[in-house]
Amino acid sequence: MTWSRALTEAARSGLTVERTKLTPLIAVRGTAGLALVIGLCLWRGDPSLAVSSAFGAFAAGLVTFQRSMRPRPVLALAVAGALAVATFLGYLAAAHLVAFVLLLIGWTFLAGMAWAIGPVSGLAGTQTVAIMLVTVTLPTSVLGALQHAALIFFGGLVQAALIVVFPVRPWGIQRDALADALAAEADYARRLRHDPVAPFDPAPLMDARLASQVTPRQAKRRPVQLHGPRGLAERVRPVLASLADPVVGAPLEGPERDRARELLGAAGTVLDAVAHAVRHAGPVRLPPEAMATLEVPATGPMLNGAARRAAYRLISLLADAVELTDEPVRATRATTEAERGHLLRPSVPKLVPVALRALHREARWSSHIFRHALRVAAVAAVGYLLGAALPFGHGYWAPLASVMVMRPDFAQTYSRGVARFIGTLVGVAVAGALMALVHPGVYASAVLALVCVWLTYLLMRTGFSVTSACVAAYVVFLLGIAGEGWQQTVEARIVLTLVGGLLAMLSYALFPAWETPRLRDRLADWLAANGSYALAVLDRYARPAEGRPRQVREALLDARAARVAWEESEARAEKEPVRPRGPSLATAKAVSAALATMGRVTMIMEAHLPDRDAEPSAGAAAFAAELRRSLEHAGRAVRDGGGMDWSALHAVGERWDAEEENEGVAPRAAGLLLDALDDLAEALSEEPDERHGAEWGTISHPQ
Template sequence: MSWARALKQTARSGLRIERTKLTPLIALRGTAGVAIVIGVCLGLGNPVLAVSSAFGAFSAGIATFQRSWRPRPVLALGVAGGLSVSTFLGYLAAAHFMGFLLLLAVWTFLAGMTWAIGPVSGLVGTQTVAVMLVTVTLPTSVTGALAHAAIIAFGGLVQATLIVLFPIRPWGRQRDALADALAAEADYARRLRDDPVAPFDPQPLMDARLASAMTPRQARRRPIQLHGPRALAEQVRPVLAFIADPVVGVPPEGPERERVRELLRAAATVLDAVAVAIRHAKPVRLPPEAMAVIEVPESGPMLSGAARRSALRLISLLADAVELTDEPIEATRPTTESERGHLLRPSVPKLVPKALRSLRREARWSSRIFRHALRVSAVAAAGYVLGHALPFGHGYWAPLAAVMVMRPDFGQTYSRGVARFAGTLVGVVFGGVVVALAHPGMYVNAALAVCCVLLMYLLLRTGVSVTSACVGAYVVFLLGIAGAGWEQTVQERVVLTLMGGLLAMLSYALFPAWETPRLRERLAQWVEASGRYAVAVFDAYARPAERRPRQVREALLDARAARAAWEESESRAEKEPVRHRGLSLSAAGAAQSALSTMGRVTMIAEAHLPDRDAEPSPGAQAFVDELRRSVEAAAQAVRERRDLDWGALRQTWQKWDGESEGRGGVALRCADLLVDALDDLAQALSRGPGGRNRATR
């Protein structure tokens, strides 16, 4: 992709306004926290302190809107703690230009590295840099610095207290995640009626699993509706895929297919009803026709063989989902030991070793996180120097704008840069016009600033340009409390924001960390993870007595994580102005389709694992051994840009098919489909005459 096209696409992305569900009560609660802090400081007769202290409550409020499964009071307090430390250090060093510049560079580098821990940690790190830059007073003593740090912490404490005192829709995020997973299953069932091999995005199931991980205290208080349905959703998906598949399920046409369509329609209705009940904490409401379909008639579900067993399993799972969801909402139970090992979220102190390991893993030159930390550190220092060299006040706005828009990937950095400048221009012009025409006093400016905060919280998820406009006006009114002239504020804010955005964009062009060259490595990791999942499933057919369900489950989770990493990398690479480096977009799409089919086939095979007392299958054992070797060789071939060869695996399957004499069952048919999917993968990545990927090296 050319630079012109990449810049055009990122600009459009940044200026796009999303339609999203608004949360007015939560926005009001967060705004109340900011208003309380400003009101207290104004009551003490210190407008300058009100301006600087409002940042603590403002940033803590923003953190509570992030997509984190941690309790909201913990997020607010964590942000307040980080802001207090950065405020204290910033005030101590602010009187010495070179000392503050060195502190800013080091602190910004550490904040950039926090993206290795997660997006919420990265955002908190960015906020700590911002509050360090927003230094409007210069205390001359350690006591003064501690006082300002305490005021910043007070803002976070106020937000946390309001969340505890005025809970809004408790467990709402967990309910939404589980409901979204069930709704995705319902949509999948509907699509299977018309397309028996329809794809399914496992991301809602992954989100539901993350939402189910809780602290010990949360686990003791969790509503019973949030206990069982997630596991049922995981079990329903392979059963739906199995009965719909025209190869291992029922024929494409005929009375059995019609019965399957009825079951799929009823399953979609039941899953949607359960999702609505969980989302709104209400009993399940099902239409009579759906109940009639999922009730097992005396003659059975009118199917035969493996399809009949799958239909009975589906009916049982749907009945369990309805029964579990109809439990009293307030009833709770302790988590079991098995859940305790996998679903309990560690406390914040126990996360420290994990965070340190993540930081150590990314501390290498090739890491995009490490490069981002170096990049943002250099830009913050350069912006601070330039901001003070120019004949404006508030020189910190240039590095502040740069730090707030910079992200570890090209697309977000450029789109946020364009959106922030456009939104800031609109916001400061609006605020300047209001101040110029109305000449509001100190308390009116404070009220207008609080109104801007309310709008920003309310529209936080609509886009960066909208929130930047709200923040731009907020800054004008906030500085008006301290008596800053609107003419100077508007001019400074626009010019320095533009400078900061240009510095951020220029830094990525000069010192990039492109995702495109990493696509082959991501694809190889997905091949390896999908292969391990297939090996774990077919090994259960080869050695039923030794099968371990946990091994299959862990392999499935690894495959999902590898797929998510690939999709994230591909999404970033699509926006980058660089060549594809041997993996074109068409080849990447074909490879993704083949690996998705491989995962679907493996999932179907998992739906009918044999009992432990079943006879071992020598053919399946030979297939597993060859599959393990072939997958390892294929992953290496993907990394080295060589053609994939599944000939030996195809021969092993043919031998197994010949020895089975038509009695191979589900495992043999799924193995055939698996080899076909792998052949499609080889064709997608082939560099030969018939291949799809003939890019030059």
């Protein structure tokens, strides 16, 4: 993609306004917290303190709107504490330019590295830099700095208290995540009726698993509806795929296929009903037609072999899903020992070593997060010095604009930069016009600022340009409380925002962290993770008595994570203005399809794992051993552009199939796995590689 096209796409993305579900009650609650803080400070007769404390309450309320599974009061308090520390240190150093710039560089670097912990931590770090830059008043003593820091923390404390006292749809995010996963399963079941090998995006299941992680305190209060259905959704998916697959499950045509379609349609209906019950905390309502379909016909089972086993398993799982979801909504129980083993979310103090390990992993030159931290720290310092040199006042607005738009990847930084400038232009124009026409006093300015905050919270998910306009107007009215002239505010805000946005964009052009060169590594990681998943399943067939269920489960989770990492890298690389150094778009789609098929086939094998007392399969052991050797060579081929050779694996697979005379599920699934690996080799063989010339096309195919 050329620079001109990349910038055009970024601008279009930044100015896009999305239609989304609004949450007016939550917006009112967040605005009420800010109103309490401003009102108390104005009641004391100090408008400057009202302005200062408002930033803390606003930022603490802002972070609670992010998609985080942690309790909202904890988020508000944690962010308020970080804001208070940043405020205290910033006020102490603000009177000394050199000391403040050094503090700003170090603090901004740490805030940039916070993206390694997660997006919510990254946003919170950005807010702390913003509050450090917003030096509305300059205390002359340590006691004054402590007072302002206490006010900032008080704002977050008020927001946390309001969340506890006035809860709006408790467990709403967790309910939505689980309902989305069940709805995705329902859609998958319906698509399998017409496409027996339809793809499935595991992202909703991953979100549901993340939402199911709870702290010890949450574990005692979680509704029953949020316990069992997620695990059932995980177990339903491979059963659906196994039933629909024309090789392992029901034949492609005939009465068995018709019966499979009926069961898949009924499964979609049941899963949708369960999803609706979970989302709205109500009972499950099923149409009688779906219930009749899930009963064994009076004439006897119409399916045979693996398809019949999958059908019985599907009916049992759907019955369990309805039973678990139809429990009394208000009943609660503690998590089981198994759930504590892998679904327990660490508390905030216990999160410290986890965060330190995440920071250590990204503390390397090749990390895009490490480069982002260096980039944003340099831009913040340059922007602050440049803003101080310009004759506008409020020089901190230039680095503030840079910090707020900068993200670890190119597309978000540029799209947010455009959205920030356009939104600021609109916001200050509207607010400036109101200030000029109405000339509001202190209290009227406070009311207008609160209206802008409510709009910001309400329209949070519609687009960054919309929220930027609301925030820009909020700042104009907020500074009006302190008696700032609106003419100077509008002019300085527009010019310095433009300067800050240009600095952010220029920094990425001069010191990028492109995703395109990493595509081959991401692809190799996905192949390796899929291979580990397949090997874990094959080991269960080879040694049923020694199998560990957690081994297969962990391998599946790693495969999903590798797939998501590849898809995110591919999406970022498509928007970068760099010369292609990875697979082309067509090749990437073909490779993704092949690896997704590899994962689907492995999942089908997992759905028919043998019992512990089953006979070991020598064929599975030989196939797993050869697959392990072949994957090592294939991974190097993907990274370095060599050749893939699956001929030895084909030979082992043919012997296994002949030994079991095509009666077992695993040998047939192994044949499908080989087909997927052949598709992968074919897709990559057609991709020219400039680093290795014709070498990339020398992938051998089994005859």
